Amino acid sequence: MGFDLRERWGRQPxxxxxxxxxxxxxxLVGFGSHAADLARGGIHAYAGFPQVPFQVFFVGLVVLDPLVVVMVGLLRREGIRLAxxxxVVDVCANWWGNRHWLRDDPGQLLGLLPLTLFGVFVIASWLPLRRAVANALPGPSPERYAVAP
Incomplete structure (x- = not known):
């Protein structure tokens, strides 16, 4: 497994x-941030967000973020999709959940800047990265035989 994984990483541009x-x-930084929030505030660390689905999602990032790390580290296309x-959900939830604070204190925009920039980076690189990982898989590439719409 380790040799195959090293070989697959080596085949990547x-x-x-x-x-x-x-x-x-x-x-990993996202996981650390959410784990620290949960360590400080417990299960209700995100009670400042009035929307319960956002609270659940942010708590769930303690599982989702490391899952993405493992799947991306193993060069799984599903991991890139999940990333x-x-x-998308993380950036949208943060902007929507913080919209009233941003209106009252636009200086808090700086707090969302790193997350937003990382989100834009992930979305901008998502498709080319998925293709690169698929093309580096052993055997015939599934992308090579895909029918174009």
């Missing part, structure tokens, strides 16, 4: 390896 490392770092989905 340099740009894709760099992007994958940024994904790993970003989701995109997590970031």
């Amino acid at each position: 340099l740009w894709a390896r760099r992007v994958l490392v940024v994904y790993l770092i970003g989701f 995109g989905a997590v970031m």
